[in-house]
Amino acid sequence: MAALASGLLGSLDPTSDRAVFRQIADHLREAIDKGRFAEGAKLPSESELVEHFSVSRMTVRNALSILQSEGLVSSEHGKGVFVRPRPPVRRLASDRFARRHREQGKSAFIVEADAAGSRPEVDNLEVKEERPSTDVSARLGAPRRVLARRRRYLLDGRPVEFATSYLPLDIARDTPIAQPNPGPGGIYARLEELGHTLDHFEEEIRARMPSPLEIKTLQLATGVPVIHLIRTAFDTKGRAVEVCDTVMAADAYILNYHLPAK
Amino acid sequence: MAALASGLLGSLDPTSDRAVFRQIADHLREAIDKGRFAEGAKLPSESELVEHFSVSRMTVRNALSILQSEGLVSSEHGKGVFVRPRPPVRRLASDRFARRHREQGKSAFIVEADAAGSRPEVDNLEVKEERPSTDVSARLGAPRRVLARRRRYLLDGRPVEFATSYLPLDIARDTPIAQPNPGPGGIYARLEELGHTLDHFEEEIRARMPSPLEIKTLQLATGVPVIHLIRTAFDTKGRAVEVCDTVMAADAYILNYHLPAK
DNA sequence: GAGTGGTCTAGACCACAAC
């Protein structure tokens, strides 16, 4: 309907080998990168792009789907296609499980969110005994059953992280760890009270595209990967006392690590 | 042509609200997850799927594009659509820059690849002086110009990582660090010889979808995110002496970190 | 040459959002 401000977008190169829908994607991407469409701004509608480039609607949709898969734009049914705003990221410090933080009685998530001025929430709480996966079992020294604690974290109403902690039953059964709310300082504080003084953690980090379930749970936009972090906690006797499997929306996090040069 | 073994794929649910192309994607995903199509196996051709599900070709292609964006399959022009084999992953230990490794004279990449039985290569070498980006500049204490060392790493012929090191010119100019081959132990060994004894590193990790240039440089399949790692090296005087900006194919790496509980 | 995926057209009908 509205005339497209042609100045914002170039025109196609008919001599180019590059497919038309890729050229259109390139033009849009460049316009976004150069700030000609700001964060949150609406792109020209599909029908405007059809007219501007003189192509069929499928070609335009193909171009837009590229930008979606790159995480640059997201579409809203009945409204339009918008430049994805970059959500604020949460930095995870490598000392986030240091004892001095735990002793303050709040969980790391709550403390950091408060400090950043965000509203933290935890939901989807589930605590149950179950048979461990082979991977979790191997990490924990092959217990037959484990206590699983699942929860989802949200910031200002947006889900950012989904985590499950697994603990051997001989450690966790009939302790505050098996309660929905384990008390101040979280399960690490309880583990230390139970005599499992923590010695160190091992973290394992992957990045990949989310499964359909993860997309749903974290309400992920198209083109947003997840960071998959598996942390194992060891006590001073060298025993693995907890495995925490965490899936994070990658656009919500920066992970920080401190490495001594030794 | 060949009859499709219908047993491998269910049929559509006409009463479902779920879009047809999503249902087809679900069926294929389930078949892959359950191993009915092994890694590297060829999926039924588009025309076979068209016939099996009695839909148009665009609908089938829409379904396949979902699986591609999830990184589950990749298409090969003229051959077919194949289940993506999981490439072997390289684990990066958090002590990979420990001095004891450096003193053995080989770079971390070469040592690890040899140990894993892979054939390592380094190409795209470029060493030049340039003006730093604002981000790099801020990390290095605002030098006017820096030495940039760019290189790409390959394993068994496959590009897996693209890295740029930035060093302040007052440290690196007219030293072996400015040479294409800085010598045994790499630039960290040279830095220490120049009096910049390394104290610690800070690493910053993000995950995101790759830019078109990154897709090209790392020859990334559709649906493979990248891990973006920025490491800053500090000497014992507390000065930032190097920033290394690394982009890794996420399906080729697992990052390991060791965290003391303190 | 036969089969495959890659690109593109020109329509159609639907569901959702905003006025």
Place this chain on the structure above:
DNA sequence: TTGTGGTCTAGACCACTCG
């Protein structure tokens, strides 16, 4: 009611791979 994106059809021609 109008405009938006979401889904789907039924074709077409092309480029690539393999025998």
